[in-house]
Every structure is written in C-alpha cells, then in structure tokens.
Amino acid sequence: MTKLAQLQAALNDKGLDAAYISDPMTINYLTGFFSDPVERVLALVIFANDDPFLFAPALEVExxxxxxxTYPVYGYLDHENPFAMIADHVQHHAGTLINWGIEGESLTVDRLRSLETALPHARFNTDLSPLIAQMRMIKSPDEIAKLNKAGKWADFAFKIGFEAVQVGKTEQEVAADLEYALKQHGINKMSFDTLVQAGPHAAEPHGATSDNKIQNHQLVLFDLGTIVDGYISDASRTIAVGSLNDKQKDIYKVCLEAQLAAQDAAKPGITAEELDQVARNIITAAGYGEYFIHRLGHGMGSSEHEFPSIMEGNKLELQPGMCFSIEPGIYIPGFAGVRIEDCVHITDTGCKPFTHTTKELLTFPK
Amino acid sequence: MTKLAQLQAALNDKGLDAAYISDPMTINYLTGFFSDPVERVLALVIFANDDPFLFAPALEVExxxxxxxTYPVYGYLDHENPFAMIADHVQHHAGTLINWGIEGESLTVDRLRSLETALPHARFNTDLSPLIAQMRMIKSPDEIAKLNKAGKWADFAFKIGFEAVQVGKTEQEVAADLEYALKQHGINKMSFDTLVQAGPHAAEPHGATSDNKIQNHQLVLFDLGTIVDGYISDASRTIAVGSLNDKQKDIYKVCLEAQLAAQDAAKPGITAEELDQVARNIITAAGYGEYFIHRLGHGMGSSEHEFPSIMEGNKLELQPGMCFSIEPGIYIPGFAGVRIEDCVHITDTGCKPFTHTTKELLTFPK
Known part of the structure; x- marks a missing residue:
C-alpha cells in the first residue's frame, strides 16, 4: 500500500471526505515531489474516494x-486566486464535500480563512498533523538506507572540518571549507546551517557560526548535516585545539558518558522520557544539570523536526524504525560548550547510529 | 519614533489591547533580534499601553x-507548555485582555487554537499582517544603505561565478566556487539557494542547481543573493558559453529590452501592474509572452518575500522607499531560459538598483 493509499484509508476511517495537505515536507513524503513554494500556494488534495491532485505555481508544473x-497537476499564475481555483477543481473532481482534514501545524490562519471563503460548505475541524507525524515516525528499510547514506556524508564533513581547524582561523572559514568539499562531491544541500563554534561561543547552543577566531586551548563544537535523496543527517562532535584544562576535559568526559549511556539504553520498550533521563541523570550527578538546557533529542528523517521528541513528559515507547538524535550538551556561559550527537534508528534489540566518526576526544591541528 | 512604538500606536488606533507577533522576520524588524525557532515558540507580545516582552526557547535567551x-525576555524549556506560560506573563503584565492582533500570514492554525485555549477571554480576530507588511514596505535610508551593501556582495559573487564557468563543469561546482569565495570574505549566508542553471535546465525557473554539466553554446542563468546585516540582495544574470544561435540571442535581447524598459519606467506614480505591463508588452510583442510565466517582481528587504508585488492586478502606486525586483524571464521548455534581474529602490524621480553587474551579454570562459 502506498503512503498516499494509507492516508486515503485513514480519511475513510475518520469519516472525512478529503484532506488539504499543505506542508511541503508532507507533500514530498506522499508524492516524492519536493518544493518550497514560500509565499506561493502548493497543495495536495486527497479525496477519500477519488484520485488526488496537486495544485502548484505554474512555474513548478513541469x-x-x-x-x-501520474495524477492531475494544476498550475496557477501569480495574479490568479489560488483558493478559488482549488475550490473549482474540487467541485469538478468530487462535487461539494463537507468534512475536511487539514495540517494544523503548518497551515496558516490566513490560508484557512481563504479556504473557508472558497469552500463555504466545508468544515476544516480535523487536524491531520498528528496522524501524518505518526505515519512518518516509523521509517521503512528504504528510508533507513537513505539516512545511512546521508550519515556517511556527515562523517566525511567532520573529517574535512577537523583538518581545517587552525588557531587564528574563523569559525566561518572552517564551515566554508567543509561545505566546499561536500559540494565538490555533489552534496550541495546542508540540512541546516553548519555550526562551528569555538570556546565560549559554543555556550550559545543555537547561536550561529561567526567570524570568531579559533584560539589555542579551546573546545570547538561542530553540528552539521547533509541532505541526500530527500533524507538528512545531523550529528555533532566537539574537538580540542591544543591542550585543555581539567574543567574542559571534565565537561567533555561527562557529556560523552551521557551520550554513550543513552545510545546504549535506546531500544524497543524504553520510553522517550526515560531515555532523556538516562543522559540527564549522568550530567546532573556530575554537577552540570543546569547547563543541559534542551531535550536529549528530536526525531528526524526528511527533516530534523520530526517525531519522536526525546524529552521529559513524552511517555511514548520506542519502537523499531523510529529515528532520532541523541545529543546531550553542557553549555557553561562565558566558558565553553560541548555537544556530542549521533542520530540513530531503533532496531529489534537496540539502536544503530547513522554516523560513525569517533567520539573519543580528538585534538587538532594534529 | 521606533518601529515598536509605531506598531503600539497602531494598536491604539485600532482599539486593540495587544498583539501576538510570531513571524521571525517581523520580530527581527521590530527588535533587531533574528532567530528561526523552527518548531519551537518565539513570540513578541506588544501591549497597547505597556512595555512589550519577548518569549523564547531557553537556549535563545542569552x-x-x-x-x-532592554525589555523582559522569558525563556521556556522543551517540556514546558509555552502557551500557558505566555498567558501567565500576559496576565502578570497587563491583566485580562480581550482584543488581540495576530499575524495571520504566518501564525499556524494549531498555534492559534493553543492561544485560544490559554487565553480563553481573548479574541484574535484582527490580522495585523497587512499593516506590518505596509510598515515594512517603505524602507528608511539606513535600510537602503544595508541593501546597497548586500548588493555589492551579489556583484562580487557574479564576478567569481562567471569566471568559474567552464564547459564540462557542473552547475553545482560553479555555485560552490562563488559561495566559497563569499565565505572567505565572511559572507556566510545566502538569501536563498544559489541558482546556476545551464541550457534547457534553465527553462525550469524555480528548479534547483544540479549536477547538470555546462556545455558549449548554452545560456547559463545565475540567480543569487547574500544576507548582510539582516538585509538581502537578489539578482539574476544570464551569460553565454561559446557562441549562440539566433534564437538564443533573440530571447536574451528581448528579455534585456524588457528589463531595461521596466527599470526606466519605475518611478513614483506608476502602479505595480503598469510596471509589470511595460516588460510584459515587450516580451509579448516579440512572440514570447507565453514563456514569461511569473510576475515581473517581488518586494524585498529583510527577505525576498515582501511587498510590493509587481504584477497584474496590483494597482498600488509606487512610492519613494519601496524596494523590489525587476526580473523578466523567458523560459522555453527543452530549449533555454533567460532571466535578468536587478532589485531597485524607488527614489523621488526614478529608481536606483542595488546591483551593478553589466547586463550586456557576456561570454565565458573568456
């Protein structure tokens, strides 16, 4: 059964007549076509009892x-009213439909109001976002093969990035070197902005790569990922430049212990919050609990924003095929930041990572 | 008057008690802080009669x-309920408020429903997106200076990119070369994915840069932009590789004529649709009207998705300070694509471009 047929079956189960799918990632997942239409309208209309159609900016139709x-695709020009046109196509395909599902997590309020105007008899009360997230959460062997492939390129990027590190070089220059090497191999899309952060700058865990210069006796944090065949990698490593003091070594050691313990504990049956706790307990016991200020991990696949979320309060039991990051971090403002991350997929008996760069503390330049 | 104070005054004019601002670009515009929180919650709450506050993921607070x-900023952790916390902060700052403005163009249906649950007495009927777009549409001299600076880096990128063109080289390799050169100069953010498209591939105007190899006797289309100090550039040029046939030369000539005529006609008083028509008439008269399948241009500033939209149906009169692209294109499926684009700002008497790379047809390698 195709993913599209699965969703169609779910519509029938829920007594829905149709679904308005608007998240570009979901459209990619269901159709194999990816495009970010930004402010233009891209929609997949799925009927419970009829063939679906795509609706897209004219310049995407080819x-x-x-x-x-193989199903219909309808284009629209910038000066046309897309929602009125969608309503006409719906009427033409299936007549007047009442019960619609939407993706509440991505559909904007304005667009819902435009749909309500164009389809005055329709009710858009059912949010399909949770169902779609559920479908996307368990990856197929084919998807896992793609994630492994993306992971290999992240390992390659670490190798180039570590070797590019020099005292006096900026974070940006190191990021540029590793991205250029990837592009020379045809990997021209990162899954997110590459992060290279040196010294105290790494204590801003979601700050950006900057012109901050790498200095001797610093920890340097890398967080990067590639997109290959529509699937991503995402991994973090922290390396040493020159010799470190005891506190720098200690936060690395504690973070690594937490990461390895969590990766060891990740298997079917443990809950997401229990797994978060495995890592958090180690960091807290070492006295750094207040510096681990985010969840242990996030689901991933076509993007790094999928389910399951590995955090306090999530009582979901892990199952084979789930894919997520295990990324404890310790961020001490004004001092240093460490994060060590692999994304893994749950197997029948444990988990396997998509990235294989060593997690022993490496020192560069060699 | 600061932009924040302007919006606060607008709330008072409209009889609104508060605004829930959720678009990261708007938050950047109003506060100077930019972050893309992705699935996390970042909000700016503005009161009609009190100081505003920011609400952000804990890891963004520093x-x-x-x-x-200088106003309060409140953080939340991943396992906390952000909307309940926002409701508490609102209650603490200003008590129970009824009439709220939202940004309907970016707020999702789920988040609106969460706000409605957390603030049961509030009504979120007023969409502030048009007002904010209006504010952002007229750029200050300071903003125009930033746009000029970003434009200079686009010109630099064209120079590197053109020189990187060789027969047998892939589109990706050329894009990698120009982005690497920018990063070496500290320009590490493109405003969108750099587009290099050779031959028939350029007839997919919003397709991606690929491993398609550049061949002799092709047109190669570049579309690129940088982000500098939170403001973007966006420009397109099309160059020749080796000699061209008459039809390739003709579509270039017609596209250039359309671009120059529109840039000459852009001044206060002409409407957006009239300006679109200036370019479109030239392309249509030359017999290529059906191949110009998008609007003439889009507003730009902090992003390439601002107002005014230069298209049929938009009767807005252009005014000094408006910034937008002038980018006619001719895309003949299976044959070739040409686009020539400068972004400009309207002055008292005409317009000035942010990019200055020649639009004469250049041939590379030289």
Whole structure:
C-alpha cells in the first residue's frame, strides 16, 4: 500500500471526505515531489474516494511532471486566486464535500480563512498533523538506507572540518571549507546551517557560526548535516585545539558518558522520557544539570523536526524504525560548550547510529 | 519614533489591547533580534499601553540579551507548555485582555487554537499582517544603505561565478566556487539557494542547481543573493558559453529590452501592474509572452518575500522607499531560459538598483 493509499484509508476511517495537505515536507513524503513554494500556494488534495491532485505555481508544473506524478497537476499564475481555483477543481473532481482534514501545524490562519471563503460548505475541524507525524515516525528499510547514506556524508564533513581547524582561523572559514568539499562531491544541500563554534561561543547552543577566531586551548563544537535523496543527517562532535584544562576535559568526559549511556539504553520498550533521563541523570550527578538546557533529542528523517521528541513528559515507547538524535550538551556561559550527537534508528534489540566518526576526544591541528 | 512604538500606536488606533507577533522576520524588524525557532515558540507580545516582552526557547535567551533588548525576555524549556506560560506573563503584565492582533500570514492554525485555549477571554480576530507588511514596505535610508551593501556582495559573487564557468563543469561546482569565495570574505549566508542553471535546465525557473554539466553554446542563468546585516540582495544574470544561435540571442535581447524598459519606467506614480505591463508588452510583442510565466517582481528587504508585488492586478502606486525586483524571464521548455534581474529602490524621480553587474551579454570562459 502506498503512503498516499494509507492516508486515503485513514480519511475513510475518520469519516472525512478529503484532506488539504499543505506542508511541503508532507507533500514530498506522499508524492516524492519536493518544493518550497514560500509565499506561493502548493497543495495536495486527497479525496477519500477519488484520485488526488496537486495544485502548484505554474512555474513548478513541469518539475512535478518530471517526477513521474501520474495524477492531475494544476498550475496557477501569480495574479490568479489560488483558493478559488482549488475550490473549482474540487467541485469538478468530487462535487461539494463537507468534512475536511487539514495540517494544523503548518497551515496558516490566513490560508484557512481563504479556504473557508472558497469552500463555504466545508468544515476544516480535523487536524491531520498528528496522524501524518505518526505515519512518518516509523521509517521503512528504504528510508533507513537513505539516512545511512546521508550519515556517511556527515562523517566525511567532520573529517574535512577537523583538518581545517587552525588557531587564528574563523569559525566561518572552517564551515566554508567543509561545505566546499561536500559540494565538490555533489552534496550541495546542508540540512541546516553548519555550526562551528569555538570556546565560549559554543555556550550559545543555537547561536550561529561567526567570524570568531579559533584560539589555542579551546573546545570547538561542530553540528552539521547533509541532505541526500530527500533524507538528512545531523550529528555533532566537539574537538580540542591544543591542550585543555581539567574543567574542559571534565565537561567533555561527562557529556560523552551521557551520550554513550543513552545510545546504549535506546531500544524497543524504553520510553522517550526515560531515555532523556538516562543522559540527564549522568550530567546532573556530575554537577552540570543546569547547563543541559534542551531535550536529549528530536526525531528526524526528511527533516530534523520530526517525531519522536526525546524529552521529559513524552511517555511514548520506542519502537523499531523510529529515528532520532541523541545529543546531550553542557553549555557553561562565558566558558565553553560541548555537544556530542549521533542520530540513530531503533532496531529489534537496540539502536544503530547513522554516523560513525569517533567520539573519543580528538585534538587538532594534529 | 521606533518601529515598536509605531506598531503600539497602531494598536491604539485600532482599539486593540495587544498583539501576538510570531513571524521571525517581523520580530527581527521590530527588535533587531533574528532567530528561526523552527518548531519551537518565539513570540513578541506588544501591549497597547505597556512595555512589550519577548518569549523564547531557553537556549535563545542569552543571544537576545546580547542584542541589547532592554525589555523582559522569558525563556521556556522543551517540556514546558509555552502557551500557558505566555498567558501567565500576559496576565502578570497587563491583566485580562480581550482584543488581540495576530499575524495571520504566518501564525499556524494549531498555534492559534493553543492561544485560544490559554487565553480563553481573548479574541484574535484582527490580522495585523497587512499593516506590518505596509510598515515594512517603505524602507528608511539606513535600510537602503544595508541593501546597497548586500548588493555589492551579489556583484562580487557574479564576478567569481562567471569566471568559474567552464564547459564540462557542473552547475553545482560553479555555485560552490562563488559561495566559497563569499565565505572567505565572511559572507556566510545566502538569501536563498544559489541558482546556476545551464541550457534547457534553465527553462525550469524555480528548479534547483544540479549536477547538470555546462556545455558549449548554452545560456547559463545565475540567480543569487547574500544576507548582510539582516538585509538581502537578489539578482539574476544570464551569460553565454561559446557562441549562440539566433534564437538564443533573440530571447536574451528581448528579455534585456524588457528589463531595461521596466527599470526606466519605475518611478513614483506608476502602479505595480503598469510596471509589470511595460516588460510584459515587450516580451509579448516579440512572440514570447507565453514563456514569461511569473510576475515581473517581488518586494524585498529583510527577505525576498515582501511587498510590493509587481504584477497584474496590483494597482498600488509606487512610492519613494519601496524596494523590489525587476526580473523578466523567458523560459522555453527543452530549449533555454533567460532571466535578468536587478532589485531597485524607488527614489523621488526614478529608481536606483542595488546591483551593478553589466547586463550586456557576456561570454565565458573568456
């Protein structure tokens, strides 16, 4: 059963007539076509009892046909009213439909109001976001193969990035070197902005790569990922530049212990919050609990923003096929930051990582 | 009057008690702090009669303080309920408020429903997106200076990119070369994915840069932009590789004529749709009207998705300070694509471009 047929079956189960799918990642997942239409309208309309159609900016129509999409695709021009046109196509395909599902996590309020105007008899009360997230949470062997492939390129990027590290070089220059090497190999999309952060700058865990210069006796944090065949990698490593003091060594050691313990504990049956606790207990016992200020991990697959979320309060039991990051961090403002991260997939008996760069503390330049 | 005070005055004019601002670009515009929180919650709450506050993921709080934000900023951890916490802060600051403005163009349906649950007495009927877009549409001299600076880096990128063109080289390799050169100069953010498209591939105007190899006797289309100090550039050029046939030369000539005519016609008083028509008439008269499948241009500033939209149906009169692209294109499927684009700002008597790379047809390698 295709993913599209699965969703169609779910519509029938829920007594829905149709679904308005608007998240570009979901459209990619269901159709194999990815595009970020930004302020333009891209929609997949799925009927409970009829063939679906895609609706897209006119300038995307050729690319959609090229992907092998066999159902109708309708384009619109910038000066046309997309929602009125969608309503006409719906009427033409299936008549007046009442019960619609939407993706509440991504559909904007304005667009819902435009749909309500264009389809005055329709009710958009059912949020399909949780169901779609659920479908996307368990990865197929084919998806896991793609995630492994993306992971290999992250390992390659670490190798280049570590070797590019020099005292006096900026974080940006190191990031530029590793991205350039990837592009020379045809890997031209990162899954998010590459993070290289040296010394105290790494204590801003979601700060940006900057012109901050790498200095001797610093920890340097890398967080990076690639996109390959629509699937991502995401991994973090922290390396040493020159010799470190005892406190720097200690936060690395504690973070690594937490990461390894969590990766060891990740298997079917443990809950997401229990897994978070495995890492958090180690960091807290070492006295750094207040500096681990985010969840242990996030789901990943086509993006790094999927389920399951590995955090306090999530009582979901892990199951084979779930994919997520295990990324404890210790961020001491004004001092240093450490994060060590692999993304893994749950197997029948444990978990396997998508990235394999050593997690022993490495020192560069060699 | 600061931009924040302007918006506060607008709330009073409209009889609103408060605004829930959730678009990261708007938050950047109003506060100077930019972050893309992705699935986490970042909000700016503005009261009609009290100081505003920011609400952000805990791991962003330090970065916000570093920007010099002098009002309160509240953080939340991943396992906490952000909307309940926002409701508490609102209650604490200003008591029970009824009439709220939202940004309907970016707020999702789920988040609106969460706000409605957390603030049961509030009504979120007023969409502030048009007002904010209006505020952002007229740029200050300071903003125009930043746009000029970003434009200079786009010109630099064209120079590197053109020189990188070789027969047999892939589109990706050329894009990698120009982005690497920018990063070496500390320009580490493109405003969108750099587009390099050769031959028939350029007839997919929003397709991606690929491993398609550049061949002799092709047109190669570049579309690129940088982000500098929170403001972008966005420009397109099309160059020749080797000699061209008459049809390739003709579509270049017609596209250039359309671009120059529109840039000449852009001045206070002409409407957006009239300006679109200036370019479109030239392309249509030359017999290529059906291949110009998008609007003439889009507003730009902090992003390339601002107002005014230069298209049929937009009767807005252009005014000094408005910034937008002038980018006619001719895309003949299976044959070639041409686009020539400068972004400009309207002055008292005409317009000035932010990019200055020649638009004469250049041939590379030289």
């Amino acid at each position: 690319a959609i046909k090229d992907t092998g999409w | 970065a916000i303080k570093d920007t010099g934000w």
